[in-house]
Amino acid sequence: MSRRRQSISPVKTRVIFVYETGNYDTNNGIILHIISHRHSKGGSITMISVDHQVALERLSGILDGGLDFHDQKSGNAVHRIHAFPAKFPPQIPRTFIQSLTDPGDTVLDPMMGSGTTVLESFLLGRKAIGYDVDPLSVLLSKTKTTPIHQEEALALSKEIVRRANDAFYRWRKEIEAELCVFWDEKTRDFVNYWFSRDVQIALKSILNEIERIEDEDLKDFFKICFSAIIITKTGGISLALDLAHTRPHRVRSAIDWNGNVIGQYSEAGFPPGMFHLKRIRSPFEEFERRCRQNLMFIRDISSGTRQTDFFTPFEEQTERITPHVSYGDAQNIPLASSCIDLVVTSPPYAMNAIDYMRAHKFSLVWLGYSISNLTTQRKKYIGSEGVMDGYSHSLPGGVMESVERLDRKKGLALYKYYSEMKNVLTETFRVLKPGGTAVFVVGDSTIRGQCLHIPEHLCAIGKSIGFSSPLIGTRRLDRNRRMMPASTKIRRMHEEYVLVFSKPSSVSPGSADAPQSSG
Numbered sequence: 001m002s003r004r005r006q007s008i009s010p011v012k013t014r015v016i017f018v019y020e021t022g023n024y025d026t027n028n029g030i031i032l033h034i035i036s037h038r039h040s041k042g043g044s045i046t047m048i049s050v051d052h053q054v055a056l057e058r059l060s061g062i063l064d065g066g067l068d069f070h071d072q073k074s075g076n077a078v079h080r081i082h083a084f085p086a087k088f089p090p091q092i093p094r095t096f097i098q099s100l101t102d103p104g105d106t107v108l109d110p111m112m113g114s115g116t117t118v119l120e121s122f123l124l125g126r127k128a129i130g131y132d133v134d135p136l137s138v139l140l141s142k143t144k145t146t147p148i149h150q151e152e153a154l155a156l157s158k159e160i161v162r163r164a165n166d167a168f169y170r171w172r173k174e175i176e177a178e179l180c181v182f183w184d185e186k187t188r189d190f191v192n193y194w195f196s197r198d199v200q201i202a203l204k205s206i207l208n209e210i211e212r213i214e215d216e217d218l219k220d221f222f223k224i225c226f227s228a229i230i231i232t233k234t235g236g237i238s239l240a241l242d243l244a245h246t247r248p249h250r251v252r253s254a255i256d257w258n259g260n261v262i263g264q265y266s267e268a269g270f271p272p273g274m275f276h277l278k279r280i281r282s283p284f285e286e287f288e289r290r291c292r293q294n295l296m297f298i299r300d301i302s303s304g305t306r307q308t309d310f311f312t313p314f315e316e317q318t319e320r321i322t323p324h325v326s327y328g329d330a331q332n333i334p335l336a337s338s339c340i341d342l343v344v345t346s347p348p349y350a351m352n353a354i355d356y357m358r359a360h361k362f363s364l365v366w367l368g369y370s371i372s373n374l375t376t377q378r379k380k381y382i383g384s385e386g387v388m389d390g391y392s393h394s395l396p397g398g399v400m401e402s403v404e405r406l407d408r409k410k411g412l413a414l415y416k417y418y419s420e421m422k423n424v425l426t427e428t429f430r431v432l433k434p435g436g437t438a439v440f441v442v443g444d445s446t447i448r449g450q451c452l453h454i455p456e457h458l459c460a461i462g463k464s465i466g467f468s469s470p471l472i473g474t475r476r477l478d479r480n481r482r483m484m485p486a487s488t489k490i491r492r493m494h495e496e497y498v499l500v501f502s503k504p505s506s507v508s509p510g511s512a513d514a515p516q517s518s519g
């Protein structure tokens, strides 16, 4: 195996060292591990192959430019219309989109979450495509990029609240009867456990008014406002004490918006020292407040076809192109080969660290999804629970060794994650144009003090598929800002990693359109 070490070039501040990992096949170039270091002042040494030097210098320049973005404003309030776990800062996709694409180019996020990449691409005049298996993600990403008529929406929000409030008092019995047939038994049990009776009646009366709206864009906007009053860190108007942690807890007792005690609930195994009483705010007031707030947040994208943020010079402001967002599995991207200029995405953490569905089902049950349906959806999530049958050893050597070093159960779970990520990387490679770039923001974990080296392993997998010279940049997490899971036996690092994969400009015949089958 020959390694071409072409040059030793000083790279600026944050990059302090680069290493070639001996474990991996390096025929196609080398894996560079770039570690950022806050205290580093000096230059560093990189060893790069001739073929990739120019591209690598450009990409490592981006990674070198700093990716923490703490204490910086995100630049667009639209990102704030609904809570979502583990969002990445908008500056990450914005940096790569501005550096690597031109207006009119196509940017994909195959696991779009709250739609950060989709929105940034839209604001910068790129064609944005986004997929996710989470129905809330699809609704949220669509709403964030759909201009609506501000005054009409404001008037409508007041009308919804007036009529729903009226129905709450006048048609209570009828709404209760509707609630009895609205869900199957399992879903109804879930709703009865997590929502007080009065909140259920109030939510159903608001929902009935939303359903009356004919304009689909306005209807979706109000559904997001509706969902946003339930999914908050503190569980919103539900009886959940918090929804930011892996397992929500129900409050012991609650007081409603009129000061009445509306429930005495007992919860075995409740964590000691937690506050057991919750004040449930009026769903009508919460909804109206949220509509007003979200209308302000969304004003920027509703104000015209040009960007209006202060961060982009006027000459760079471009016409916006309606994004395509829909349900879709990143392991089977519904796109033709070689049509994407740039991918910017962040997959779920390994080992089911964030159970998106656990929180999202609190509002999705109101938006027409049953618990069984959501349980089926959940199996499609990358990193979800469950294991694959045995190992097929289709992953590169270093990766398999690390999996086998773990105890069997954890090893199989990690193997499942890597196999799914291999499918995602294979699909990403297929849809990228030759010369295109894919940016994956990923976390790492430790088990019993042992680092799992997930970024390096994903790079090795990417390289085995055909990506050349993956780069790894490091960013510190701002834990104050992010909705992160509580720590479990698996410890998350206080950093995350920005992996940059390049598809070679000339791909040998057949390889782009016929990616390797994954194990």
Ligand SMILES: C[S@@+](CC[C@H](N)C(=O)[O-])C[C@H]1O[C@@H](n2cnc3c(N)ncnc32)[C@H](O)[C@@H]1O
Pocket: 084, 085, 086, 087, 088, 089, 110, 111, 112, 113, 114, 115, 116, 117, 131, 132, 133, 134, 137, 328, 329, 330, 331, 345, 346, 347, 348, 349, 356, 380, 381, 382
């Ligand atoms: C870390 S979040 C993405 C956050 C996003 N970057 C943002 O800023 O909001 C990961 C997303 O991957 C989605 N996901 C998980 N498995 C998927 C799959 N097989 N196909 C598509 N999306 C998937 C989850 O639903 C979740 O929304």
